[in-house]
Amino acid sequence: MSVYDFKVNSMDGKPVDLSIYRGKVLLIVNTASKCSYSRQFAGLQELYESYHQEGFEILGFP
Numbered sequence: 051m052s053v054y055d056f057k058v059n060s061m062d063g064k065p066v067d068l069s070i071y072r073g074k075v076l077l078i079v080n081t082a083s084k085c086s087y088s089r090q091f092a093g094l095q096e097l098y099e100s101y102h103q104e105g106f107e108i109l110g111f112p
Contacts, residue, residue, distance in 0.1 A: 053076065053078070054068050054069040054072050055068075058109075058111070068109075071107055071109070073105065074106065074107050075104075075105055075106045075107070076107050076108075077097070077107070077108045077109070078108075078109045078110075079094065079108060079109070079110045080110075080111060080112070081110035081112055094108055094110070
């Protein structure tokens with residue numbers, strides 16, 4: 051079993067099959083979006099913008 055075998059719910063509650071990310075480099079992050087650690091988003095955004103064109107994706111989960 052791999053990460054591509056999982057399905058997760060998107061922010062709007064719809065299921066997303068992680069196999070759509072096959073062939074990409076994934077960073078899976080515990081975003082802690084409901085607490086004071088949300089300042090991490092600026093750094094994640096910079097990272098995403100720097101490497102997205104090369105097949106990099108960030109998947110964030112609270």
